[in-house]
Amino acid sequence: MELEDKIVVITGGTKGLGRAIALSFLENGSKVIVCSHEENRPEDLNKEILWIKADVTKEDEIKNLVEKVVEKFEKLDIWINNAGIWLPHLPIQETDWERAHDLIKVNLFGTVYGSKNALIQMRKQDFGIILNILSTSALDGKVNETAYCSSKFAANGFTKSLMKEVDGKDIKVLAVYPGGMRTNLFDEKKPEKYNEFMDPNEVAFKIIENLKKETPEEELIIKE
Ligand SMILES: NC(=O)c1ccc[n+]([C@@H]2O[C@H](COP(=O)([O-])OP(=O)(O)OC[C@H]3O[C@@H](n4cnc5c(N)ncnc54)[C@H](OP(=O)(O)O)[C@@H]3O)[C@@H](O)[C@H]2O)c1
Numbered sequence: 001m002e003l004e005d006k007i008v009v010i011t012g013g014t015k016g017l018g019r020a021i022a023l024s025f026l027e028n029g030s031k032v033i034v035c036s037h038e039e040n041r042p043e044d045l046n047k048e049i050l051w052i053k054a055d056v057t058k059e060d061e062i063k064n065l066v067e068k069v070v071e072k073f074e075k076l077d078i079w080i081n082n083a084g085i086w087l088p089h090l091p092i093q094e095t096d097w098e099r100a101h102d103l104i105k106v107n108l109f110g111t112v113y114g115s116k117n118a119l120i121q122m123r124k125q126d127f128g129i130i131l132n133i134l135s136t137s138a139l140d141g142k143v144n145e146t147a148y149c150s151s152k153f154a155a156n157g158f159t160k161s162l163m164k165e166v167d168g169k170d171i172k173v174l175a176v177y178p179g180g181m182r183t184n185l186f187d188e189k190k191p192e193k194y195n196e197f198m199d200p201n202e203v204a205f206k207i208i209e210n211l212k213k214e215t216p217e218e219e220l221i222i223k224e
């Protein structure tokens with residue numbers, strides 16, 4: 001797909017992988033809109049990127065985001081559900097399961113609300129790509145990651161079902177499963193192997209290269 005002049009929305013596009021993807025789209029001539037749940041536009045965000053406040057756990061804010069984008073650009077080509085949070089690795093007994101509710105809210109319901117409202121618009125215009133950023137933690141269980149893996153497995157189940165439900169010629173649902181990346185996700189506590197994790201810019205590059213293909217891979221695993 002040609003990315004020039006495409007209208008691209010990236011949830012959680014202000015940091016880490018989302019920001020790296022946003023900058024890659026800009027380099028390819030796309031118009032980029034990002035959201036985050038902070039009240040104000042981050043000062044360090046590239047001036048060419050349009051920022052709109054939206055908390056992905058609040059469906060009315062996501063609906064408003066879609067409406068604002070369509071009002072301004074009259075269409076929506078690519079919607080990337082990227083916003084996500086994490087919890088430090090701990091055994092089940094020590095995991096804070098109250099906080100795990102927030103994981104499910106952001107990592108699952110954020111993806112659900114984004115996909116649903118983007119799809120409503122894409123069905124009106126009859127084209128579009130929804131791309132969900134999952135994780136290798138959506139593919140395999142991992143020691144001391146019961147909470148995070150649960151949230152990503154759930155988002156993966158949602159995504160795979162939606163792929164079958166949509167199954168349209170000009171509307172596609174894609175999934176990306178990255179391994180560990182050096183991002184703000186781990187600000188609270190860096191995992192043991194953090195220094196060996198990937199640079200998010202390299203992961204963003206692979207995601208963009210896949211989208212540029214005539215037929216992008218539906219499920220892209222990026223480990224190294
Ligand atoms: N880093 C890794 O090793 C890794 C590996 C595999 C998959 N992933 C996934 O990749 C995605 C991006 O993560 P990252 O590593 O780039 O993390 P990050 O650097 O912490 O960035 C996360 C982004 O999501 C936003 N966000 C968080 N909660 C939000 C909410 N409720 N509403 C709107 N935006 C929200 C953050 O902005 P604000 O907090 O300012 O709102 C930020 O822009 C996530 O889905 C993550 O699970 C990460």
